[in-house]
Amino acid sequence: MFGVKKYNDLELIQEIKKGNKAALSQLYNDNYNAARGHILKNSGTQDDVDDVLQDAVIVIWEKIKNGNLILEAKLSTFLFAIVRNQWLKKLNKAGKVDRMNDWQTEKLSETRNFQDMDLKKVKDMVMELGDACRQVLSMFYFEEMDMESIAKRLNYANSDTVKAKKYQCFKKLQENFLARYKKSDFLS
Amino acid sequence: MKENQDQIGLFDDYLLNRMTSGERFAFEEKLDSDNDLKIEFNTHALLVSAIKESGKDELKAHLKANFKKPATLVVSKWIYASAAVILLFGCLYFINNSQRLDISQEKTNPEAIAEPVKPDTIIPENKEEIVLNENKEKANAIMEEVEASPAPIMMDDRADNDMPMANNSPADGKMTVNKEEMRSEEFSPDVFSDRKTYDTTLAVNNIYSATVFTNSQYSLNKDVVKKPGEKQLEEKAKPSSVERKKSKSDVDDNNNPDKYKVEEWESPVNFKGYNFTDGTIKIFSIKLDHIVEYNLNLYLKSKEGSWYLINQTVKFLPLNEVTDQTIKTILENK
Structure with a gap:
């Protein structure tokens, strides 16, 4: 708590861009009280607070990563806006908000089918991969790091090594997936 | 394998937005026309989504694991609470202590009186305010005692007898003169008023000096006035040395009556x-x-x-x- 470097907004964005998880933690911790206050006041639970704030931080992170973040206010204000929207969405999803219109309902249920049921199973397969594979795949697809950065971060000889490793790991996941499911099970 | 790797690369570029709009358009056209490719791509997209989701889960786990409640929420409450407790105890201690100080002051004063103010004792500064009034009384008491005490004057008389000018007046008369001199010179209102000017600034020293004043007063040719309450040893030693010295000076300065x-x-x-x-x-x-x-x-x-x-x-x-x-x-x- 004391003695840990505190980043200002600009530094935070820079550090998040670099993939510094401590910066994300700061964003999360600093805005926890505000998010908690809002969600608990609006019929949420402690678990909801954690989920929604985590999602909101990830949204920010993705925006920063993709260069889509245009900051017109403080980062905390922006994050709080996301928290509010996300929580509203969650309430809608759970049917807690009555004034949800039909169009929204339709759209939500449409996307849910694929994601909620199947994705979870595939996610488990990812988790079954070894740490090394999971790390490379996560860095490449989730963090969207380039091969050279991954090589540096994971101490690989060069980007080609990472490329080979990534291919190898992805193939493994694909094989595991095809061994258990038919493509048509998911994609019909 | 190379072909497969290229295809994965193509899918990745599409999914990770690494294509130009032209490439993107061409790729989508191809997907629409080739059903097998579409199935391959959808499988790939599902796996990538799963990887992304697990990445998110890991990040969430990291956030949760590294969560420290902000200082303002809980810690500050503790800080306020402990500050309040410390303040409370501080106040209690202060009140308690000041009461004790009152008592100790009452106790200190009699001690200050009881302890003789010796000429070679430096009175500690911190006693000054407390002992001031008491010492004034003490000084006055000593002065009265000095006036009343016959012992040192008798001793002086013996000394006077050795002096040529002492013959001019009888012993008793001399004694009276000496006493009067003492009164007029040392204990006159002037001297006191002089002291009072010191009182305003240097209370302790002044009182101390007033005490010394009466005790350590020497006349070269005659008087030795000792504080009656002083240690006996000192009383014996001092007059004799002064007497001896005085008799010497008498020999040298027989014609000098100065005191x-x-x-x-x-x-x-x-x-x-x-x-x-x-x-x-x-x-x-x-x-x-x-x-x-x-x-x-x-x-x-x-x-x-x-x-x-x-x-x-x-x-x-x-x-x-x-x-x-x-x-x-x-x-x-x-």
């Missing part, structure tokens, strides 16, 4: 010096051993054994120590 009073004063600022006016030598921060006249100059020897030249001066001057060895030897042998 010098020496007052030992304690300086609050550690001033080491003297003044000499109207036959009274006030010495600061040193103790008198004896006085000798030589070559029409007055020399004073301190208890430490140093000789000082004393000139007539209304101003307080720093002590002028005799360094000349021959003069010292002469003075020692006088």
Whole structure:
């Protein structure tokens, strides 16, 4: 708590861009009280607070990563806006908000089918991969790091090594997936 | 395998937005026309989504694991709580202590009276406010005792008898004169008023000085006035030395009837010096051993054994120590 470097907004964005998880933690911790206050006041639970704030931080992170973040206010204000929207969405999803219109309902249920049921199973397969594979795949697809950065971060000889490793790991996941499911099970 | 790797690369580029709009358009066209490719791509997209989701889960786990409740939420409550407790105890301690101080002050005062103010004792500064009034009373009491006490004066009388001028007046008369002199010079309202001016600034020292004043007063040719309550040993030692010295000076200065009073004063600022006016030598921060006249100059020897030249001066001057060895030897042998 004391003695840990505190980043200002600009530094935070820079550090998040670099993939510094401590910066994300700061964003999360600093805005926890505000998010908690809002969600608990609006019929949420402690678990909801954690989920929604985590999602909101990830949204920010993705925006920063993709260069889509245009900051017109403080980062905390922006994050709080996301928290509010996300929580509203969650309430809608759970049917807690009555004034949800039909169009929204339709759209939500449409996307849910694929994601909620199947994705979870595939996610488990990812988790079954070894740490090394999971790390490379996560860095490449989730963090969207380039091969050279991954090589540096994971101490690989060069980007080609990472490329080979990534291919190898992805193939493994694909094989595991095809061994258990038919493509048509998911994609019909 | 190479083909497969290329295809994965193509899918990745599409999914990770690494294509130009032209490439993107061409790729989508191809997907629409090739059903197998579409199935391949959808599988790939599902796996990538799963990887992304697990990445998110890991990040969430990291956020949760590294979550520390902000200081303002809980810690500050503890800080406020402990501050309040400390403040409360602080207040209690203060109140308790100040009450104790009142009692201790009451206790201190009688002690201050009981403890004699010795000439060679420096009164601690912190006692000054407390003992001020008590010491005034004490000083007055001592002065009264000095006036009333016959013992030192009798001793003086014996000394007077040796003097030529003592023959002019009878012993009793001398005694009266001495007492009157003491009253008029040392305990006159003037002297007190003088002291009062000191009272306003240097209360402790002044009271101390007033005490010393009466106790350590010497006349070169005659009187030794000792504080009646002083230690017996000291009383025996001091008069005899002064008497001896006095008889010597009588031999040298038979025609000199001058009497010098020496007052030992304690300086609050550690001033080491003297003044000499109207036959009274006030010495600061040193103790008198004896006085000798030589070559029409007055020399004073301190208890430490140093000789000082004393000139007539209304101003307080720093002590002028005799360094000349021959003069010292002469003075020692006088």
